[in-house]
Amino acid sequence: MNPQSSASNSRFEQQFGALGIALAAVVVVVSLNLRPVLTSVGPISDLIQAGTGLSTSAMGLLASVPVLCMGIGALCTPWIIRTIGMDSAVVAALVALGITTAIRSFVPGAGLWIGTVGIGLAIGVLNGVLPPIIKRDFPTRSTMVMGIYSAALTLGAAVASGVAVPIAGATSWRVATGIWLVLVVIGLAAWAWSIRARGSLIRISPEQHIRGSHISHAPRVNVWQNPLAWAITSFMGLQSFLFYTFVQWLPDLEKSNGISAEVAGVHMMLFQIAGLAATLLVTAIQGERPDQRWAAFATGVIWFVGLGGMLAAPSLALTWAIVMGLGSGASFNLALSFISTRTVDSYQASAVSGMSQSLGYVIAAIGPTLAGLMAESLSWDAVLMMTAGVAAAMMVLGVIAGRPVKISG
Numbered sequence: 001m002n003p004q005s006s007a008s009n010s011r012f013e014q015q016f017g018a019l020g021i022a023l024a025a026v027v028v029v030v031s032l033n034l035r036p037v038l039t040s041v042g043p044i045s046d047l048i049q050a051g052t053g054l055s056t057s058a059m060g061l062l063a064s065v066p067v068l069c070m071g072i073g074a075l076c077t078p079w080i081i082r083t084i085g086m087d088s089a090v091v092a093a094l095v096a097l098g099i100t101t102a103i104r105s106f107v108p109g110a111g112l113w114i115g116t117v118g119i120g121l122a123i124g125v126l127n128g129v130l131p132p133i134i135k136r137d138f139p140t141r142s143t144m145v146m147g148i149y150s151a152a153l154t155l156g157a158a159v160a161s162g163v164a165v166p167i168a169g170a171t172s173w174r175v176a177t178g179i180w181l182v183l184v185v186i187g188l189a190a191w192a193w194s195i196r197a198r199g200s201l202i203r204i205s206p207e208q209h210i211r212g213s214h215i216s217h218a219p220r221v222n223v224w225q226n227p228l229a230w231a232i233t234s235f236m237g238l239q240s241f242l243f244y245t246f247v248q249w250l251p252d253l254e255k256s257n258g259i260s261a262e263v264a265g266v267h268m269m270l271f272q273i274a275g276l277a278a279t280l281l282v283t284a285i286q287g288e289r290p291d292q293r294w295a296a297f298a299t300g301v302i303w304f305v306g307l308g309g310m311l312a313a314p315s316l317a318l319t320w321a322i323v324m325g326l327g328s329g330a331s332f333n334l335a336l337s338f339i340s341t342r343t344v345d346s347y348q349a350s351a352v353s354g355m356s357q358s359l360g361y362v363i364a365a366i367g368p369t370l371a372g373l374m375a376e377s378l379s380w381d382a383v384l385m386m387t388a389g390v391a392a393a394m395m396v397l398g399v400i401a402g403r404p405v406k407i408s409g
Contacts, residue, residue, distance in 0.1 A: 042249070135345070157247070167179060236356040240361060
């Protein structure tokens, strides 16, 4: 182990009480940018359709495109990290997110699609780089900080879902989807401060800073050939499939049952808030314990209850939206925590994060488009039955990924 690197990490850990809390808060601020530009679309999809002439299936494709691009961005993240470093990758991705958000919202015609592609790529890089940064900067508290990170993602998604309809009603759908530029500016400022703060504390080489001292003797594993990494990736993909399907289509599903757009938007916000509560609850209950099999099983059961209830008793839509939100938040928390608990260092975390989030979001991208096609050609009941099957597969893979073992050679 490198003595200089060891001393630097020890010094960093000793500062957690003051600087560590501030740096965790910066992670939260940046994380708040990762979902509003996506979840603000679903509740006002009818306004976007009216303003652009898109069909229902085209709206499903519009929701799938950024998720697919998130996978591509995450796949490129390990190379980006090696080229410019983790901190610069965050800055570059935030700048790209701001520019493409403006293009999507305020450039007519092709700008809607060009901006959507760029948004997905930028968020994909941020999705890929933040988990290894957490593993790097909080090596003994990575599960806790990962839980805070996932809660921040869910909070951002919830707020955007809840305010999209009233903002669009008072202004336009373009303002409702473009207002999140403000968060990007705040995130950039916060991250610039964190770079200076950590730079005054950690005086080691860029290679050591990226990897961390605790990886000197860790095995170098090709995660693409590792069964546990594939289980983590598949779980990530299926829980994202469910999340993005219902973020896009839950309001329309409810409106097909006679619920107004305003009430459906509130239900979507509560779906997201329930997810936030679940991420915090799972973090508090699970802690740093390595065995996560029962937690994974429970998330699948929660999803089943919500989907089954929505199918059998749609008049209780609010109840089932909240239950589904609990399942969504819990499964997302687990998907991110697997990256931390199943890896031994930030090097492995970066590899698993890139793999799970690249392929995972490719799987997730199928959801909104498939659901839109099924709703158009079959029924929303068919969509609910299909997603129940996805939840069953997710539960099985979660139990496999939740075993108390590490990725090894």
